[in-house]
Amino acid sequence: MDISQEPVLIIRRPLHEEATDRLRDLIVQGRLVAGSRLNERLLTAQLGVSRTPLREAFKVLATEGLVELLPNRGAIVSQLDATRLSETLAVMGALDALAGELACANATDAQINEIRALHYEMLAYHARGDLAGYFKFNQAIHLKIVKYAGNAVLYNTYRQLNGAMQRARYMANLSQERWDTAVREHDEILAALSSRDVKRIRALLADHLAHKLASALAALPARQAA
Amino acid sequence: MDISQEPVLIIRRPLHEEATDRLRDLIVQGRLVAGSRLNERLLTAQLGVSRTPLREAFKVLATEGLVELLPNRGAIVSQLDATRLSETLAVMGALDALAGELACANATDAQINEIRALHYEMLAYHARGDLAGYFKFNQAIHLKIVKYAGNAVLYNTYRQLNGAMQRARYMANLSQERWDTAVREHDEILAALSSRDVKRIRALLADHLAHKLASALAALPARQAA
DNA sequence: AATTTATATTTTGCATGCAATATTAGGAGA
DNA sequence: TCTCCTAATATTGCATGCAAAATATAAATT
Known part of the structure; x- marks a missing residue:
């Protein structure tokens, strides 16, 4: 069967990407204030993803410089001074x-x-x-x-x-x-x-x-x- | 007790950082060839960490541009053309x-x-x-x-x-x-x-x-x- | 009351398990 | 022999569990 004519291609982006983008937006829009802690339990509930992709998103945003990782003490939104x-x-x-x-x-x-x-x-x-x-x-x-x-x-x-x-x-x-x-x-x-x-x-x-x-x-x- | 004189401060870096650095070195030194697939099972054995920190390292290296993530198909060392x-x-x-x-x-x-x-x-x-x-x-x-x-x-x-x-x-x-x-x-x-x-x-x-x-x-x- | 100590709770770091997807191997038919 | 299909295997994506660390709460001491 040729389905190449199918109009809508369903693409499921990886959850960690989705989470990264959502978090980035929240930070950029100032809804996650600089200096505030990123609570994993809270954010997993809010974004509807488990901790694994969320924590992957933290790492990505950290290399982008938007968040800071404090070992054993979670992540905070980095200051924009x-x-x-x-x-x-x-x-x-x-x-x-x-x-x-x-x-x-x-x-x-x-x-x-x-x-x-x-x-x-x-x-x-x-x-x-x-x-x-x-x-x-x-x-x-x-x-x-x-x-x-x-x-x-x-x-x-x-x-x-x-x-x-x-x-x-x-x-x-x-x-x-x-x-x-x-x-x-x-x-x-x-x-x-x-x-x-x-x-x-x-x-x-x-x-x-x-x-x-x-x-x-x-x-x-x-x-x-x- | 004042321990500020203690000479050696024991710091345990997070495993994902360690893994990131090790992988980056392997790529930079060309021991992981451009285009080659990063097999999780293999690398976890090689680096002695579980999949979680390893996969976090993949995400970091991907944002750095050293690896490419192919959804559902793992990570490959990005080409340096x-x-x-x-x-x-x-x-x-x-x-x-x-x-x-x-x-x-x-x-x-x-x-x-x-x-x-x-x-x-x-x-x-x-x-x-x-x-x-x-x-x-x-x-x-x-x-x-x-x-x-x-x-x-x-x-x-x-x-x-x-x-x-x-x-x-x-x-x-x-x-x-x-x-x-x-x-x-x-x-x-x-x-x-x-x-x-x-x-x-x-x-x-x-x-x-x-x-x-x-x-x-x-x-x-x-x-x-x- | 303030400070310290002890205990309970939360949170993090990491490993592992399970389902979905992709890859490989094997075999049937051309 | 080659192509196509099917089943077996491996690999990935994600959720969850558990121990260690940190934080919060309560009790005890000064």
Whole structure:
């Protein structure tokens, strides 16, 4: 029997992957607060998986830097302090610059247009003052640039660091001024990418990230006080 | 009773860490060949641990990119092909450049002297024609530069990528000419670091890594044929 | 009341067991 | 001999059990 026409392919992802993703989301969204303990019994009940895949997820998230394992004393959500934040953004800046350079060289016109489309969608959210929607597309644009650089290792590395930074995004509370500036910067980045101006995109991305760092750092103490 | 004077602190590392490190070594040293399957039963016997910590190690090494998990079909040692090699080195190049820059700014004189000491030890191995010893100190120097950059996230990221590349080091079979050039490059890197010449060290590290890539790529097909 | 000591409870680390899936071996038919 | 099918075997994914460690609770001492 030929079942190749079957429309829906049922894929069962391994439970440890599912658990890893769910936990990562919980941490990134701040629903598992930095410093809090990850109780195995509780989480197994909450996620509906047994301890084995859950503990595997802990190990993965630990290598990703999102949680810390204390031998015999469980796992805690790792702190995202100012030091860590600025260190991570510095690294991402270097990767971003490389990605921009490679994207200028390697991205197809269609891919650049895809980024342009995302850019306009982002502008729409900005116009409406919808910060969450803006962040989503902002995020997507940066990831696409890195993706279209055509270096899988770069993409993975960037994604991992970016994942940890998402927590900061959820904290950030942009001033209208900073927000407008960021949008202008994105305009320029897109222009540089379109004209495949390597030098310019490097500089723009570096600036953009430095600004991002500044505003993230500004938002951090507020959150930590809360 | 004050036991703070006790000389030997007995630390029992978790088995999954031990297993992870052991497996990583086996892969890096090429004793577990790329593409080969990681049989759980076999490895538990070999490492003397049960399946649980072993499987946790698999997950960690998978996120590090050293192994690949095939659902329901176990884990295999991930391939280190030319694409992956050059992609990784490109990323490491960007990180290296950043590290050099930061090290110029942040490293203490004592730290630079520590690097200088390693440099001379490396020269000794070069003079004797001891490739393994040379690699060891070469490695150590680059890691120290990244470490003394004073950015922990950068250090971790670099270390992870570097770990995966160690496999290539074991394959590499430097020509005397390339070897001599590499040593000269190291001389210059050290000089730039000592004079804290940011621009120069960026350029030097970029060049150095490009050369490294070329020689690694040259060595790769030979190994794959064998 | 505060500090210490002893005991009970919880939690973790790891090993093992069981069902589901994949692999291998064997044999029937072409 | 080769291909296909079937049964046996091995391997994986996950849940659970048990001992060791840590934490919480209670009692005892100062």
